[in-house]
Amino acid sequence: MGAVVALDDLLQQRRIWKAQSTPLPPSAQPTGHAALDALLPTGGWPESALSEILMPGEGLGELQLLWPTLARLTRSGERVVLVAPPHVPYPQAWQAAGVDLRWLVIIQASGRDALWASEQCLRSGSCGAVLCWPQRADDRALRRLQVAAETGQTLAFAYRPLQEAINPSPAALRIAVDARPAQVRVLKCRGGLPPSAAIPLAAGQ
């Protein structure tokens, strides 16, 4: 029985290549954007894994990408942790997006401490999602975050500059946010080839 389960796991994680492709079980973590869900192989965020959001600058709708997910998590009583956010979240906007501020926690840290705090939060399994803004994070640090997310079965999101797109990353999903035209592209997704289509995303609306 255990062997069967292990084989299922292997197939789902796409560690074994199979000539005849089978659809993956749908993700329990929809992004809240119907167009994006349709692009992703599991129809949502990869569960218990790290997702990277790459962006050339701020103010491009990078929060809007996550707000539906965060709203869903906080409404069901899951804690959302922001580790060392670059700015102050404006409560009015976050609440308007449906995020329950009672379940929002902000951790002030810098540099290596921020990475440590993210890893602790992910590993503990007591948070629904952990958002971090790693600066100068190398492959090793990201791998640690990915492993911690797997251990704690928690959604992890890392915001990084778009220049990092050329570097390989252990994240299960890499999404780039473009400014002109305002759109979202999937660069890498575990469990399928990244779709070539981009979906439009407009900021500030």
Place this chain on the structure above:
Amino acid sequence: MRWACVVLPQLALDGVLRRRSDPDAPLALVTGTAQRRVLQTVNPAARALGLRPGQSLIAANALTHDFTLVEYDPDEIERWQQFLAAWGYRFSSHVSLCYPRTLLLEIESSLALFGPWPRFEARLREELTTLGFRHRIVAAPNPLAARILANAHDGLAIASDEVMRATLGKMPVERIGLAREVATAFARMGLRTLSQVLALPRDTLARRFPVQVQQHLDTLLGERALALECYVPPDEFDVRIELNFEVASHQALLFPLRRLTADLAAFLAGRDSGVQRFALHLQHAEAVDSIIQVGLLSAERDPAMLFELARGRLEQVQVVAPVRGVRLMARELPAFVPEHRELFDERPQQSLPWEQLRERLRARLGDESVQGLRAQADHRPEHAWQTAGDAEPGSILQGPPRPGWLLRQPVPLRESAPRILAGPERIESGWWDGGDVRRDYYLIETRSGQRAWAYRPLGESGPLMLQGWFA
């Protein structure tokens, strides 16, 4: 069989010896005035050298110099008695110190927990031996009988009143706790043992001896109840470990720290309380103590957690001088409320509860590092948010959309002519609290496509000030 009596025949000596690395070296406790120093107690090695209790120090020095002298300290004995009472409190809720150097434990109600008496007794003996205290243990139906029987016996366990009466009857009258003149009077009357005394008619005994004698005998036989003053554990925890050497790295402090936090946790478990704030004193030879305050958001008592938190704070501290002793003090011990857990937890994979995670983060990153967010009903962006320890929803103002990110400090916008998408929206407020704000806000799009929230103070023509990002 209700009471166990633990007699500690050489408490003062054991208290000194257990601190020493060479307990077999000759040692004597000395007391008396400066003019006439007298040996109070000697250990077997010193006795072998010819030293005797009661000998004057001059006579002892005339015999030999190869022994260590330690001052006999009555306060020290009191401390050890309290320590042992706290130890005994783990086995019984009724612990009494009413006789000197004696621990009385009510055991009948503890037998269900600690097994039959032989096993219980073996455990007591084992722990006392590990702690380094010589002892005699006797169990008897009443506390006074247990105390008196311990004068002559060790390891005796008496279950019934008849056996106790018979055993007590064989005790010589000098050793049953009577005043010396009374015992002498009995001896001169030809009464050698207790059974002979008890054979006398009650009224003749009452006529010849003070009332206390009859009362004492009745208490001894369990015919008269004895009210014992019970040990009450102290309300605060204060334990100190002295190090044998000077410690300059925190690695070497971890062992004593682990022992102290484990002691604290055991103490808290015994009192069914938790600790919310404790202080770690690092004692130096010449400088003032370095004090490390460890604060928690809620009362806790898990030894591993207490150790980890204390360690987290300890590792951050730079100490001015090498450390000679570590002392842990906890004064506020609120009641411990176990964490509320759902039977069908939403997150079964949870390995570390949020409360512990929060304490761990605070221990390393600082007390103020973990914050919640609260909305404030204010139109000024600077005043529209507030950090909160435990966030409760604040009131929200309805109005035009606000940016998701707010810059802590507005910065001048580098671009000269951005595209204005919406605005101006005037925010004019705060004339009553000194934070007067009169600004026109615009929703703008920069040349690179970023959407920002920027303002220009009313009546000025400088660059737009960037205050937020519509992310």
